[in-house]
Amino acid sequence: MSRFWNTKTRQIEPYVAGEQPGNPSEWIKLNTNENPYPPSPAVTEAIMNELYAGTDMDSEKVGNRVLKVSNTVLREVGDVLRFYPNPDADDFLEAICERFSLRREQVFAGNGSDEILAFSFIAFWDRDRPVMAPAVSYSFYPVYADIFDIPLKRVPMTNGLEVDVDGIISGDGGVVIANPNAPTSVALTLHDIRRILDSRRNEVVLVDEAYIDYGGESAITLLPEYENLLVVRTLSKSYSLAGMRVGFAAGSPELIEGLRRVRDSFNSYPLDRLAIAAGAAAIRDIDYFEESREMVLSTRARTAAELCSLGFRMPDSSTNFLFVTHPDHAAKDIFMHLRERKMLVRYFNKPDIDNYLRITIGTDKEMDLLVSALKEILAEE
Numbered sequence: 286m287s288r289f290w291n292t293k294t295r296q297i298e299p300y301v302a303g304e305q306p307g308n309p310s311e312w313i314k315l316n317t318n319e320n321p322y323p324p325s326p327a328v329t330e331a332i333m334n335e336l337y338a339g340t341d342m343d344s345e346k347v348g349n350r351v352l353k354v355s356n357t358v359l360r361e362v363g364d365v366l367r368f369y370p371n372p373d374a375d376d377f378l379e380a381i382c383e384r385f386s387l388r389r390e391q392v393f394a395g396n397g398s399d400e401i402l403a404f405s406f407i408a409f410w411d412r413d414r415p416v417m418a419p420a421v422s423y424s425f426y427p428v429y430a431d432i433f434d435i436p437l438k439r440v441p442m443t444n445g446l447e448v449d450v451d452g453i454i455s456g457d458g459g460v461v462i463a464n465p466n467a468p469t470s471v472a473l474t475l476h477d478i479r480r481i482l483d484s485r486r487n488e489v490v491l492v493d494e495a496y497i498d499y500g501g502e503s504a505i506t507l508l509p510e511y512e513n514l515l516v517v518r519t520l521s522k523s524y525s526l527a528g529m530r531v532g533f534a535a536g537s538p539e540l541i542e543g544l545r546r547v548r549d550s551f552n553s554y555p556l557d558r559l560a561i562a563a564g565a566a567a568i569r570d571i572d573y574f575e576e577s578r579e580m581v582l583s584t585r586a587r588t589a590a591e592l593c594s595l596g597f598r599m600p601d602s603s604t605n606f607l608f609v610t611h612p613d614h615a616a617k618d619i620f621m622h623l624r625e626r627k628m629l630v631r632y633f634n635k636p637d638i639d640n641y642l643r644i645t646i647g648t649d650k651e652m653d654l655l656v657s658a659l660k661e662i663l664a665e666e
């Protein structure tokens with residue numbers, strides 16, 4: 286505690302992000318749902334092109350070799366960074382509109398989807414306009430509710446890990462829901478999302494689709510029917526851009542305008558120049574996206590089968606992670622044994638899920654190493 290902190294800062298319980306070790310290459314890092322594959326080569330090219338903008342150099346010809354030897358080149362390349370980026374991340378949002386058949390007034394870009402979630406809590410709910418979320422869901426939701434003084438009703442799960450759709454429908458206030466859900470990995474059907482939207486015509490229903498590319502159906506197709514729907518997406522997972530911080534939202538023009546009002550009360554330029562270029566290139570390279578997604582899906586199926594044969598249990602995953610528990614071994618112990626072997630998975634010391642591990646799908650090789658380590662750990666314990 287510091288005497289300089291105000292009451293709010295003293296009281297909040299900040300979100301605890303998964304561990305980010307100094308040199309990720311020394312670890313098998315399966316704890317924060319990053320993509321095991323690099324972004325599309327078109328992304329790196331777009332970043333280079335952005336740095337070369339305004340010079341008369343040809344980025345493809347110059348490349349890394351020259352960058353190392355010439356200070357003059359270094360000074361010139363990157364000159365464009367003197368200028369503020371486009372406040373509406375135009376190029377990125379144009380790529381989004383094209384890809385998802387949306388209009389510009391239906392989309393919004395943010396510095397990661399976390400920023401858009403925070404803006405949404407400020408824009409759509411307050412002390413007199415509460416919000417509901419499933420009890421086991423993304424742990425940032427209660428943190429936002431808390432810091433912005435919004436009552437959050439957490440609806441208990443059914444059968445342990447399933448979202449209680451009827452429980453949500455019978456309540457009132459706004460709704461924030463991750464679909465597929467995290468950390469449980471389970472997706473709701475579009476039919477259920479529709480039922481929630483129908484029950485709340487005058488409240489915003491935010492559907493956080495961070496993992497939708499790995500399973501479930503996107504609610505983006507429902508936008509023409511529901512003015513109260515806001516779909517929030519990230520490029521951190523299926524587009525391999527966690528390090529760039531790029532997210533977007535799609536919704537009715539009045540919701541998007543609400544987000545813009547909040548954004549322009551904080552920071553008019555949430556996406557920097559390189560993030561805009563990278564995000565646009567990633568969205569446009571559909572073939573690369575499909576390829577890396579397929580690889581993750583096939584590794585997921587193989588890993589799930591192997592973990593089941595070791596006695597682990599898990600719901601069917603619609604995400605790029607598995608949420609596993611073992612009837613004979615405590616999740617916390619397994620987590621610590623893996624950590625000693627420089628393998629990071631996510632353990633949540635929270636009610637209802639404290640005997641589960643969330644394991645991100647890595648490359649086939651990483652998952653083979655994980656499975657061998659788990660075999661040893663289960664045999665030793």
Ligand code: PMP
Pocket residue numbers: 396397398399400423463467493495518519520521527530531532
């Ligand atoms: N929503 C969910 C459900 C997530 O798991 C995450 C990743 N931690 C996010 C949103 C945030 O993603 P980002 O800020 O990287 O876009």
